Amino acid sequence: MRLCGQPGNFGPYPDWASGKRLIRRAIELGVNFIDTAHAYGPGWNESLIGEVLADLSEEVVVATKGGVEKTAADKVFPDARPSQLRLRCEESLQRLRLERIPLYQLHRPDPNVPFAESVGALAQLRAEGKIRHVGLSNVSLAQIEEALQIVPIASVQNRFNLAEQADSDVLELCLARGIAYLPWGPLAAKPFSPEAPLSDDHRLAAIARAHSATEGQIALAWLLQHAPHIVLIPGTTSTVHLEENILAKTIILSTVESLSLGALFNNVKTR
Numbered sequence: 001m002r003l004c005g006q007p008g009n010f011g012p013y014p015d016w017a018s019g020k021r022l023i024r025r026a027i028e029l030g031v032n033f034i035d036t037a038h039a040y041g042p043g044w045n046e047s048l049i050g051e052v053l054a055d056l057s058e059e060v061v062v063a064t065k066g067g068v069e070k071t072a073a074d075k076v077f078p079d080a081r082p083s084q085l086r087l088r089c090e091e092s093l094q095r096l097r098l099e100r101i102p103l104y105q106l107h108r109p110d111p112n113v114p115f116a117e118s119v120g121a122l123a124q125l126r127a128e129g130k131i132r133h134v135g136l137s138n139v140s141l142a143q144i145e146e147a148l149q150i151v152p153i154a155s156v157q158n159r160f161n162l163a164e165q166a167d168s169d170v171l172e173l174c175l176a177r178g179i180a181y182l183p184w185g186p187l188a189a190k191p192f193s194p195e196a197p198l199s200d201d202h203r204l205a206a207i208a209r210a211h212s213a214t215e216g217q218i219a220l221a222w223l224l225q226h227a228p229h230i231v232l233i234p235g236t237t238s239t240v241h242l243e244e245n246i247l248a249k250t251i252i253l254s255t256v257e258s259l260s261l262g263a264l265f266n267n268v269k270t271r
C-alpha cells in the first residue's frame with residue numbers, strides 16, 4: 001500500500017525502479033504473498049506489482065481488493081456495487097497481468113449497497129474463473145456469517161495488532177471456520193501516518209532486548225505465534241525494514257512472554 005505516491009497512497013510511487021527492487025528483494029527472501037488493492041494509487045500499486053510479476057519464475061500469491069474508490073489523496077469512499085466490482089476486478093487482472101486473481105477481497109462493505117449483493121458479485125466472478133478465492137476486509141462477525149451463506153470465504157483482513165485487539169472475536173470465528181486472518185496495520189501504524197509507534201511500554205522494550213530484537217519485530221512475532229491462521233502483511237518502503245520484518249519469524253517467544261505481551265494492551269481480557 002505504501003509503495004504509492006504520498007500523502008494518502010495516491011499516485012505512482014515516485015522511485016518506480018526502487019519500488020520494483022524492493023518487491024523483488026521480498027520475493028528473494030521468501031515472501032510469497034503480496035497484498036494490494038485497486039484503491040492503492042489507485043491502480044498504480046497493482047501496476048508496479050504486475051511489472052515485477054511479469055519477469056518472475058517464482059510463484060507468488062497476489063491478493064487484491066475492490067470496493068473502495070480514491071479520487072484524491074483525501075477522497076476515499078466505498079463503491080461496492082456489483083457493476084463497479086466487476087469493472088475494478090477486470091482492471092486488476094490487466095494491471096497484475098494475471099488470468100485469474102488468486103485472492104480477491106471486498107475492501108469494505110458499502111453502506112449504500114446490500115452486503116449480499118457485493119458478495120454475490122464476487123461469487124459470480126469466482127464462478128467465471130476471474131478470481132480463485134473470495135476474501136473480505138473490514139467486516140463484522142455477522143457479515144462473515146452472511147457471506148458464508150453465499151460463497152466460501154478464504155480470508156478476512158481486519159485491523160488487529162498487539163496494541164489493538166478489539167477484533168479478537170472475528171479472529172476466533174475465522175479460526176473456527178478455517179478462514180485465513182490477515183491483520184492489517186500489524187505494526188500498529190495509522191493508515192495515513194509514516195510512523196509505526198507501537199508503544200513506549202518498558203515491558204515490551206524489555207522483551208525486545210531479551211531477544212536482541214526491535215519492538216516491531218516482537219509485535220510481528222507475537223502475531224505469528226498468536227494463532228495458526230494469521231498471515232502477515234507488514235507494509236514497508238525500506239529494504240532495511242523489510243529484512244528486519246522477515247527476521248521476526250525467527251523469534252520464538254515463550255508462552256509467558258506471549259501471554260504477558262497479549263495482556264499488556266488487552267485490558268478487557270486481563271480483567
Ligand SMILES: NC(=O)c1ccc[n+]([C@@H]2O[C@H](COP(=O)([O-])OP(=O)(O)OC[C@H]3O[C@@H](n4cnc5c(N)ncnc54)[C@H](OP(=O)(O)O)[C@@H]3O)[C@@H](O)[C@H]2O)c1
Nearest residue numbers: 001035137184185186187188189194196234235236237241
Ligand atoms: N484492508 C484495509 O482496509 C487496509 C488498510 C490499511 C492497510 N492494509 C494493508 O495492510 C498492509 C500493512 O498496513 P500498514 O502499512 O498500514 O501498517 P503497518 O504494516 O503496521 O506499518 C507500516 C508502517 O510501518 C513502517 N515500518 C515497517 N517496518 C518497519 C520497521 N521494521 N521499523 C520501523 N518502521 C517500520 C513503515 O514505514 P517504512 O516504509 O519506512 O518502512 C510504514 O510506515 C498494507 O500494506 C496494506 O496491504 C489494508
